[in-house]
Amino acid sequence: MSSDPVGLYDDSFYKLQPDVVLKSVEAAGLAPTGHCQQLNSYENRVFDLKLEDGSHVITKFYRPLRWTDEQILEEHAFLFELQQNDIPVCAPLRFPDGSTLKSIEGLRFTVWPRTGGRSADELTDSQLQLIGRLLGRIHNVGASKESATRWRLNAGHFALAPLAYLEEREFLPPSLLPRYRKAVLHAVELFEDLSKGIPVHRIHGDCHIGNLLYSREQDDENFFFLDFDDFLTGPAVQDFWMLAPAVDADGLRQRAVMIDAYRSFRDFDDRQLRLIGPLRAFRYIHYAGWIAKRWSDPAFPLSFPHFGTDEYWEKETQDLERLLREIDEPQVGEKADDTQTTENSEELTNADFFWDWEG
Structure with a gap:
């Protein structure tokens, strides 16, 4: 490495x-x-x-x-x-x-x-509805004009480029490289197929709960959206699944609550829900490349001591393969469009998708 x-x-x-x-x-x-x-x-x-x-x-x-x-x-x-x-x-x-x-x-x-407020540990349904309406308004502004310079959420930036960097710098152990590469390319294939015809526009891009500040004055609740450092052009669903990343029934319900409120301001194409699986995979791949590119920053080896070990890459490869199997092989009676989940799926938490997550 x-x-x-x-x-x-x-x-x-x-x-x-x-x-x-x-x-x-x-x-x-x-x-x-x-x-x-x-x-x-x-x-x-x-x-x-x-x-x-x-x-x-x-x-x-x-x-x-x-x-x-x-x-x-x-x-x-x-x-x-x-x-x-x-x-x-x-x-x-x-x-x-x-x-x-x-x-x-x-x-x-x-x-x-400095913006006042606090981070919300868990979101109530009323808060999810408020966030959904705010996302609808954000995306209306985002769709009002095209981005001139920012990235697009695509396979090149978020899967193929990180894979190339990891290969060129020899971060991956040779024994796991073929499996990892195969999983990445399969994620790319799925994304390219499922994203056909899906509308894109300017979005937050890194819209997890850590980038929201909650405040309440008497009976009025509000959220401030922070840190648009990763703002880009992509499908609206990216901002939803990151706020409710769990793959269990409650995660599906939370996304449905937000999307229902979102529709009071903006239409939402349900076909986007099929992209959540490949987008999860891209998140794994992109974050591995992100850490690798910053490995010369003294803060990174201290913060991610597990990165680059054989055990780390074995888990990364297995996680990618499992995510892709769940897309390819939905359970009997189960849809592949995020409307149902399998009882046997291992529940993923914020820490699985956000490497710098604390809490």
Whole structure:
């Protein structure tokens, strides 16, 4: 197993110093007190800073080489579009010159307001309905124009490219490589077949429960949608299954509740439900490639010590094969379109799909 090429990232990103973080906030015309707390984030470097007026802001330093300036600015523009439609999202603050993206010591950064609220451990039906309606409104805005620079949720980006990287860098043990490659290519085949004719548009892309903040004022409930860093063009169902990833009967029911509420604002093509299986498989493949590409980041070997072991790849291969078998061989009397589930299926949790999931 080999790591990324030496020098792919500069140490300035790995070892970001507090004085650089404070300067980034001052560039926004704000006055920090010096209180600076690093927040959990594997992909970027994110800090909570207290200002002299007692309020807080968040500064995000983008991982080098992941997005172009144009791709980051398109994310910001999408957030402002959503805000203009009264959709509760967290959008970046503007610098004095009106821009939202700056660079300091070669690192690009954005300053954000700190959004109040808390993460929801479990979602009630009324909350699921609220989220479904908000997703309908988000997707209406997303479908109003095409993305100019962001990725499309397709087999190339989320299966074939990660597979190629894993093979080229020899992360996979030779004994498991043929099986793993066969499973990936089968997932690609299924996705290509089942996605024919399915509409796509701009979506959140990484819409799991950790990217929602819940607040309640008297009888009013609301959710803020956070972290559109992975926003892309894809099928609407991607944002549903990630919020309710379980494969048991309750997971199916939760998705149905959200989709029913979604339809009060936007139509939903039920054929999309057949994509959940291949999209689950893509999530496994993409995350394996994501960790591999960042293996030279000192945080990754510490956070994922199991990654790259024979045991890890055996489990990954078995999980992929099992997911694909469940698509290929639904039980007698069972549909393959996510409307039913098998009693013998092993229940998958958030930790199975979100490697950085805590809780």
